[in-house]
Amino acid sequence: MIQILLSIVIAFSVFASNAHALKDADLLSTQIKKTLIEKFPNSEIRLPNLDKLATSPEVSSIREIVQIRVVEERSNGVAVLELIGTDGENVRIQTPFQALMKAPIAIHRIYPNSKIKKEDIKIDVLNVAMSPAKEYRGAIIFDEKKLENSEAKQTILEGQFIVSSAIQRTPDLRKGEMVRLEMSSGELSLTTAATVLENASIGENVHVLTAKTKKEVMGKVRADHSVEVNL
Numbered sequence: 001m002i003q004i005l006l007s008i009v010i011a012f013s014v015f016a017s018n019a020h021a022l023k024d025a026d027l028l029s030t031q032i033k034k035t036l037i038e039k040f041p042n043s044e045i046r047l048p049n050l051d052k053l054a055t056s057p058e059v060s061s062i063r064e065i066v067q068i069r070v071v072e073e074r075s076n077g078v079a080v081l082e083l084i085g086t087d088g089e090n091v092r093i094q095t096p097f098q099a100l101m102k103a104p105i106a107i108h109r110i111y112p113n114s115k116i117k118k119e120d121i122k123i124d125v126l127n128v129a130m131s132p133a134k135e136y137r138g139a140i141i142f143d144e145k146k147l148e149n150s151e152a153k154q155t156i157l158e159g160q161f162i163v164s165s166a167i168q169r170t171p172d173l174r175k176g177e178m179v180r181l182e183m184s185s186g187e188l189s190l191t192t193a194a195t196v197l198e199n200a201s202i203g204e205n206v207h208v209l210t211a212k213t214k215k216e217v218m219g220k221v222r223a224d225h226s227v228e229v230n231l
Contacts, residue, residue, distance in 0.1 A: 040099035
């Protein structure tokens, strides 16, 4: 009978200890994630070694954590954190973490001046806590809608995430195209042909070279892709 009671007490103690450790781990997880999300907004923070971290001697030495500060974010996905306790004791720990975000990824090579289409990309999960995504996270295109009406400025490799400097808005007029040029001065107007000297979109100013006189002028691109010059 005594052995049975003893077994029950031991089992209950183990259960209570595990429940307390789980509670501490959940609290620590919430505190660390709240701190890291400030560095990696809009991401999903994961802590793969949370249980081991929560029971480590460094963390256990602090009775109650009142603040967590990020000391360093390493390119291998490890964060150096400073835990500040109610008694003023500070402890530094290292823990691996993941900051996951969805982003468009090229499914094959996309060449310069190629319009980016839905079939060119897939949505995948990036860990922006690790290189190379960590270094480029401020420039990575995460919103697929930003790729609409866009084309590649440079070669985008298969499996590569897309950064803002690698794309541009698809121009309405391209350098080298022939366009209709309408020049007007008061009630007088003249229509001729011209060569576009630079890429431009509707509503923008563009430099063109007249076909006959080879004179360079600047005008505004109209909705019908002609160029209007007011003299």
